[in-house]
Each structure stands twice: as C-alpha cells, then as structure tokens.
Amino acid sequence: MLSKFLRWRSTRKVSDLSDEELEELRKRKLLSLKKQMADEQRSAQAEQQLEAQKEALMRKILSPEARQRLTNLKMVRQDFTEQLELQLIQLAQQGKLPIPLSDQQLKQILVQLQTRKRETTIRRI
16 A cells, blocks of 8 residues: 555656655755765775875885886876786785885886787787
8 A cells, every 4th residue: 555655656746746745855865965975075085095095105115216207107008007006016015026116127117018018919810
C-alpha cells in the first residue's frame, strides 16, 4: 500500500504539491548538494595532501638541478613524469637509489627509459 502511495506521489506534478511538500523536497535536495560538496572538498584536500607529500619526498630524493629537469619534463609529458616520480620514490624507499640523485644520474635514467621505448618496431606484412 505504501509503495503505491509513493509511486502515485512521485507521478504528481510539481504544481499539485503542497507548500510543505515542496519545502521538504527543497530541503532534501539542499542536503544532498551539501553532502556532495563536502565529499568533493574532502577528496580535493586529500589529493592536495598527497601531492604535498610527494613533493617533499622529491625534494629529498633529487638535487635542485634534477628537480628542475623533472619540472621541465612535466610540462611536456605529465603522465610519464608522474609515473617516473612514483618509481623514483619507490626506489629511494627501498634504498636502491643514491640520495640525492644528481642531474646527470637522472639524465641517465631518462635515456635508459627512452631507449627501451624506441626499441619497438612495427613491420608491415
């Protein structure tokens, strides 16, 4: 019986609703929007915090020149640079990377990554 009433109620036109019902709908919508904004703010804040932590780690891992090179590269190839940063952080945490990493060492790593990519060949049949 209740589901029939709710279906009937949901098919009614807005002009048929009483002031109390309209006010209730407005309150629900406002509450829903407030909750959605709060969730978005929390996720944006968490993302900013993670980015700040990553930046702090990169300051420890890389020399100033290497950081500048990575920043320049980020302007051109953002996805590649983000992956590289994560890999550098992991290697540094495992102790497999000299700290601080010099610009020359970063260049060598970039050249190695680039040569791996260039070895791909496509043959026509």
